[in-house]
Amino acid sequence: MKMLTSSDIKRYLKVVDVVLEVVEARLPASSRPPDLGSLLKGKETILVLNKADLADFTATRRWLNFYRAQGQLAVEMNSQTGEGLAKLKYLLRKLATAKKERLSQRGILSSPLRVMVVGIPNVGKSSLLNRLVGRAVARTGDRPGITRGPQWVRQLKEWEVLDTPGILGISMRQERTTLLLHALGCIPEWKVSPEEVAAELICTLQEQGWRTQEDCEEILDKVGRERGFLKPGGEVDREKAARVFIQEFRRGDLGKFTLEWPPIDISFFGGSGEESAG
Numbered sequence: 001m002k003m004l005t006s007s008d009i010k011r012y013l014k015v016v017d018v019v020l021e022v023v024e025a026r027l028p029a030s031s032r033p034p035d036l037g038s039l040l041k042g043k044e045t046i047l048v049l050n051k052a053d054l055a056d057f058t059a060t061r062r063w064l065n066f067y068r069a070q071g072q073l074a075v076e077m078n079s080q081t082g083e084g085l086a087k088l089k090y091l092l093r094k095l096a097t098a099k100k101e102r103l104s105q106r107g108i109l110s111s112p113l114r115v116m117v118v119g120i121p122n123v124g125k126s127s128l129l130n131r132l133v134g135r136a137v138a139r140t141g142d143r144p145g146i147t148r149g150p151q152w153v154r155q156l157k158e159w160e161v162l163d164t165p166g167i168l169g170i171s172m173r174q175e176r177t178t179l180l181l182h183a184l185g186c187i188p189e190w191k192v193s194p195e196e197v198a199a200e201l202i203c204t205l206q207e208q209g210w211r212t213q214e215d216c217e218e219i220l221d222k223v224g225r226e227r228g229f230l231k232p233g234g235e236v237d238r239e240k241a242a243r244v245f246i247q248e249f250r251r252g253d254l255g256k257f258t259l260e261w262p263p264i265d266i267s268f269f270g271g272s273g274e275e276s277a278g
């Protein structure tokens, strides 16, 4: 499967003005590729917490405060409906104006802002691009690995956006993160069993206040029996049940949950919780 490599990123960084780093709002830190930060050093970046419609509202406020307190531009987004787009466009227009001024000082006629969209698979990079340019030019889909190669799309004279395939760097990640990334559908090939993923997911959801006292096996047995996923001897097919359970979580059927919270609650030290972008 074609994934974006570090050398691809380095090459594109030479020609882009801004990077939109798309992360999963339900896993904002662990869905950042481990080495990306050092590659992007010195480049203007905007962190996009996408699929915010599926995340816990308070958690998203905290994450935005957390990143903004570090001087990182960060916005939340629902690329399916376009909610959050106005704020992102506002930030991009500010950067475009700054670029125009820089160029005109050197007597150069203005050129559009060049924006690159990067992130791990299935976080909504292509959906975001479609929103930014206002038409469905990039293919999207509910599984990882949809975008096969980089694609430039121009939006009038305002900006040019580069869609890219997902970046994966799972070897360096903790086991728990790998399991949760599977749960979110960000890993193209199953490297672990669906039951293991469901077990970690259920445990995490319970930590996040999901109201059920049952353990993983009980939950999967219930899901399997409700749907008639039975093996010849009458035993529940837990693997099939686990896949369905994970699918329901991904779609938000279990509710809005964020699987990790920022290390310290910065809003406690004076953040209002409703801050403006930047």
Ligand SMILES: Nc1nc2c(ncn2[C@@H]2O[C@H](COP(=O)(O)OP(=O)(O)OP(=O)(O)O)[C@@H](O)[C@H]2O)c(=O)[nH]1
Binding pocket: 050, 051, 052, 053, 054, 077, 078, 079, 080, 081, 120, 121, 122, 123, 124, 125, 126, 127, 128, 139, 140, 141, 142, 143, 144, 145, 146, 147, 148, 164, 165, 166
């Ligand atoms: N609920 C919700 N779904 C979204 C959002 N953004 C994208 N999606 C869905 O998530 C799935 C993945 O979206 P894509 O835009 O294809 O993701 P991608 O990052 O380009 O994926 P790859 O090209 O495979 O790496 C699709 O089913 C989208 O409809 C969002 O903000 N909220």
Ligand SMILES: [Mg+2]
Binding pocket: 125, 126, 127, 139, 140, 146, 147, 164, 165
């Ligand atoms: Mg894509």
